[in-house]
Amino acid sequence: MKKQLFTSESVTEGHPDKLCDYISDSILDACLKQDKNSRVAVETFASQNQIVIAGQITSLAKIDVEAIARKCIQDIGFDNENTDIDYRTCKVEQNITKQSPDIALGVNIGGAGDQGIMFGFACDETKNYMPYAIDMAHKLSKKLTEVRKNKTLTWLRPDGKTQVTVEYENQKPKRIDTILISTQHTEDVSLETIRQAIKEQVIFPVAKEYIDDNTKIYINPTGRFVIGGPLGDTGLTGRKIIVDTYGGYSRHGGGAFSGKDATKVDRSASYMARHIAKSIVANGYASKCEIQLSYAIGMKEPISIYVETFGTAKIEEQEILNKIIQKFDLTPEGIIKYLDLQKPIFTQTTNYGHFGKEDLPWEKIIQL
Numbered sequence: 001m002k003k004q005l006f007t008s009e010s011v012t013e014g015h016p017d018k019l020c021d022y023i024s025d026s027i028l029d030a031c032l033k034q035d036k037n038s039r040v041a042v043e044t045f046a047s048q049n050q051i052v053i054a055g056q057i058t059s060l061a062k063i064d065v066e067a068i069a070r071k072c073i074q075d076i077g078f079d080n081e082n083t084d085i086d087y088r089t090c091k092v093e094q095n096i097t098k099q100s101p102d103i104a105l106g107v108n109i110g111g112a113g114d115q116g117i118m119f120g121f122a123c124d125e126t127k128n129y130m131p132y133a134i135d136m137a138h139k140l141s142k143k144l145t146e147v148r149k150n151k152t153l154t155w156l157r158p159d160g161k162t163q164v165t166v167e168y169e170n171q172k173p174k175r176i177d178t179i180l181i182s183t184q185h186t187e188d189v190s191l192e193t194i195r196q197a198i199k200e201q202v203i204f205p206v207a208k209e210y211i212d213d214n215t216k217i218y219i220n221p222t223g224r225f226v227i228g229g230p231l232g233d234t235g236l237t238g239r240k241i242i243v244d245t246y247g248g249y250s251r252h253g254g255g256a257f258s259g260k261d262a263t264k265v266d267r268s269a270s271y272m273a274r275h276i277a278k279s280i281v282a283n284g285y286a287s288k289c290e291i292q293l294s295y296a297i298g299m300k301e302p303i304s305i306y307v308e309t310f311g312t313a314k315i316e317e318q319e320i321l322n323k324i325i326q327k328f329d330l331t332p333e334g335i336i337k338y339l340d341l342q343k344p345i346f347t348q349t350t351n352y353g354h355f356g357k358e359d360l361p362w363e364k365i366i367q368l
Contacts (some may be wrong), residue, residue: 005177007165008133008247010141013076013351014084014158014184014228016235020044022350023053023072024237024259029344030068032261034061036342039099042259044069046235049081054095055259066092077149077158084159084184084229110333111298113263114255118295120273121250122281123288125173128356128363129278132173133166134247136207138352140164143202144183145351153197157184159228164207176210179203180218184228195219244354245270250290257354262341263332265295269302271362272335274355276324280309282365285320287312293330300331323368 011018023044031038038059045052051069073087081089122129140162148156165178181198198219203211229235238256242248255266262268273291280289286309294303305324307317329338336342339361348360357363 002168002170003174004168005165006131006133006168006249007163007178008131008137008242008249009161009163010134010137010243010247010352011162011240012141012145012158012160012183014078014145014160015240016046016159016230016233017237017239018235018351019073019076019078019085019229020046020235020237021240021258022076022347023051023069024055025346025350026068026072027053027057027063027065028259028261029347030063031057031059031061032342032344032346034063035059038261039263040259040261041099041264042096043237044235044259045237046085046230048231049085049089050091050093050230051085052093052095056097056099058099065094065096078229081231083186083227084157084231110300110331112265112269112295112300112332113297114265114295115297116255116266116295117253118255118265118269118273118293119245119251119253120270120275120277120291120293121246121289122274122278123249124281126356128358129281130353130356131246131249133164134243134249134353135356136166136176136210137162137164137247138356139206140179140181140202142352143206144181144198147201152201155186155189155194157186157226157228159184159225159232166210173210175212176207176215178216178218179207179211180221182220182222182225184225184232185220187226191220191223244349246355251292253292258346258350262336262339265293265332265335268332268335268339268341269293269295269330271339271341271354272328272330275339275362275364276328278363279366279368280320283368285309285313285315285368289320291324295332300333302330305330327368 042055125132160183163180257267277289290308292306
């Protein structure tokens with residue numbers, strides 16, 4: 001009997017990096033609403049009571065970038081520059097140009113917008129084919145935001161993190177070993193109240209099934225978390241790539257997603273690889289599956305396709321690879337058309353993971 005511990009983390013939408021992701025994806029969606037052929041690569045930086053937005057947009061859309069940014073900050077719930085950031089008073093700077101004509105040369109003929117490697121993963125540990133630790137961490141983060149926004153816990157502020165350590169027995173999740181939650185709060189609430197309420201309103205409703213008497217629970221271990229958001233730490237688009245994907249349980253190509261339109265294979269090919277891996281597991285060909293795709297800038301077809309099933313395959317991996325090659329058009333244009341990625345759907349992905357959400361097109365399961 002082999003026992004192992006594996007840990008993944010998630011963050012709430014008020015984490016400064018996620019604030020930046022949300023602004024970048026909202027700008028992308030605003031462009032796509034008016035022009036489905038928009039080329040967007042936008043980065044956001046947040047520090048103290050200031051937002052800086054930079055990047056490239058080539059689009060027929062007419063958008064108010066500053067208004068979008070302020071609305072995002074308001075939606076998250078940031079309204080106090082003394083503890084995080086205030087959507088009403090913060091400074092918003094812009095430095096946006098058009099897409100480089102050198103990059104456009106390749107993209108305009110249907111090629112990839114950059115070189116790179118992308119991974120997709122799925123396993124049978126959960127109903128949504130995600131690794132158990134990251135799935136549970138996301139559920140805790142989402143619940144933390146829910147009880148803040150519905151006023152169940154009125155002293156919560158937007159910034160927060162969750163972390164879950166799962167005990168595996170013979171490669172299967174058995175129990176939760178440790179839960180760690182750090183959440184921003186107002187100054188007038190006691191640590192005892194915070195810890196008791198988070199257990200009762202967040203942890204137990206979400207994770208009770210896998211908690212036992214030996215599960216360790218840590219809540220705000222420093223004892224105080226009043227200063228948060230961009231005042232507590234700088235935020236930057238694309239810095240939570242492991243939170244966005246599989247919590248470290250699978251490999252990652254290194255490319256971030258948010259703020260990029262689907263001609264950027266960092267995003268679209270990662271979504272496609274997830275779709276393929278999930279369908280392989282759901283069809284019973286393997287219990288775990290990881291797909292790697294690689295591309296060269298300006299070239300249509302992927303340079304390589306790699307299948308890894310970690311010894312769980314029910315058929316030969318070469319047969320799985322053949323099914324992928326026969327079934328899917330893995331050119332950037334083919335992926336965009338197949339997954340319908342010219343629609344303004346990307347703000348749905350920003351928080352609590354880009355995978356495992358059943359209503360997203362790359363989460364659909366098909367027969368292979």
